[in-house]
Amino acid sequence: MGNVTRGWAMITALVMVTPLALAGCGGSGDKPEFVGASTQPTASPTPPAEPVVLAITPEAGAAKQPVSTEIGTTITGGKITDVTLTTEGVKVAGSLREDSSSWVPANPLKYGKKYDATVTATGTTGQVETKTTSFTTMTKPGSQIGSGLYLFDDKVYGVAMPVVVEFSPGIPKKDRAAVQRRMFVDTVPAQPGVWHWVDNGTQAYYRAPEYWQPETKLTVRIALEGIPLSNGRYGNVDRKATTKIGNRFEMKVDNATKQMTVFENGNLVRTMPVSLGKKATPSSSGTMVVMEKKESTVFDTSDDPNPANRYVTDIDFAQRLTWGGEYIHAAPWSVAQQGRTNVSHGCVNLSTPNARWLFEKTKTGDPVTVKGTERKLEDGNGWTAWNLTWAEFIKGSALPVPDALAAGNAPAGPTPSTGATPGA
Structure with missing residues (x-):
């Protein structure tokens, strides 16, 4: 077991209602039932158009606004048809959220600058x-919270790669x-x-009900710079990545047979x-993902409280599965025990x-499932997003989850109520 330092790695249903055809009951004969009644239809007056009522924020003249505004x-x-934001005559890029509740700048605003906004509705x-x-x-705050995104531009990840964001210190529940x-x-x-928060708020994972489809393109923006928190801190930086999901490559380990089966x-x-932990x-036991790969490294457990578990060993083809130090790796010293x-x-x-062979085939984010051991995988000990059922996972969202998505039958499109991209 190694001890390696951690790195920073929307349905509107358009329902067309057809007016029911009303069948009239008439009297017998050639004349209307009521003599003198008009037989000409009376035209209904056209209802007046609903007035457009628009309100925007921030309030005019507002000062010391966060750069996440x-x-x-x-x-x-009506509907919003245009939003323009400028500073010193320069137009700021951005887009509306899918529900039109706000317009989000594409990048953090500048500190200590005046901004002018014009919103048009039709x-x-x-x-x-x-x-x-x-x-x-506002001016740049002195107290900030650190954050990290475990995705990098142009890298190919496995089908079980959650979007992982880390915070230091953790984000308070409120x-x-x-x-x-x-x-x-x-x-x-x-x-x-949906996003899922680990209990202490130091990590949040994003995943869909099922593994990503191979060849999926992921575009992520963790837009936290300047966001105010209740503990007096502010987000330190926006983090972005555009990446791709590769082929489906899975590893399954069964303690009963002491075998790993590999599927492509x-x-x-x-x-x-294989030989597992004594x-x-x-x-x-649980579903993990490959978090990190090192062709060669050193496992140093000199600080383990149990002297029997202390060692310093050169290791080849190491693939991290947990923060606690569980890896897949070469162990030439246990070949005789492997499978037994x-x-x-x-x-x-x-x-x-x-x-x-395995090291040359795998990617960060490939799933690894271990079953039948004496210990269950602890939530948060690694990227444990897939160790939870979908029903369990969505309970970790800080925002309401749409019914269709909660049922695992999401519409094809962004879901901003769960934190997805606004009009990407």
Whole structure:
């Protein structure tokens, strides 16, 4: 078992209601039933168009606004058709959220700058309503919260790779909904998902009901710079990544047989003997993902409180599964036990040839499922998003989850109520 330092890595249903044809009952004969009654239909008056009512925020003249400020919009009788934000005559890029509740700048605003916003709404018959406002942003705060995104541009990840965001210190519960609304994920093809917060608020994971489809494009923006928190801190930086999901590559380890079966795009491609953690230091049972890969490294457990677990060992083809130090790796010293008995300190031991072959095939984010050991995987000990059922996972969202998405039958499109991309 190694101890390696951690790195920072929307349905509107258009229902067309057809008026029912009303059948009239008439009297017999050639004359109307009521003599003198008009037989000509009376035209119904055209109802007046609903007036456009528009309100925007921030309030005109507002000062010391966070650089995470959005242009809030409330509209009845029409829809938002244009938002323009400028500073010193320069136009700021941005887009509306899917529900038109606000317009989100594409990048953090600048500290200590004046901004002018114009919002235009158009009614159902073409009437136009325009509102303007201006505000000034705050100076850069001294107290910030650190954050990290475990995705990098242009890298290919496995089908089980959750979007993982880390916070230091953790986000207080009362702030998580506001933070989650600023964490945007867009997938092509569309596979809406949900955010899940680990209990202490130091990590949040985003995933869909099922593994990502191979070749999915993921575009992520963790737009936290300047967002105010209740503990007096502010988000430190926006983090972005555009990346891709590769082929479906899965590893399954069964303690009963001491074998690892490897599947590529659903096909069994290899079976390999393993040795897992002995009873004193059992391997974790659950669904994990490859978090990190190192062709060679050193496992140093000199600070373990149990002297029997202290060692310094050179390791080849190491693939991290947990923060606690469980890996898949080459273990030439346990080849005789592989497939027969468990002798490791919690890791999945392979022969060097098997470990090398596996290392050359895997990607960060490939799923690894271990079953039948004496210990269950602890939530948050690694990227444990897939160790929960979908029903369990969505309970960790700080925002309401749409019914269709909660049922695992999400519409094809972004779901901003769960923190997805606004009009990407």
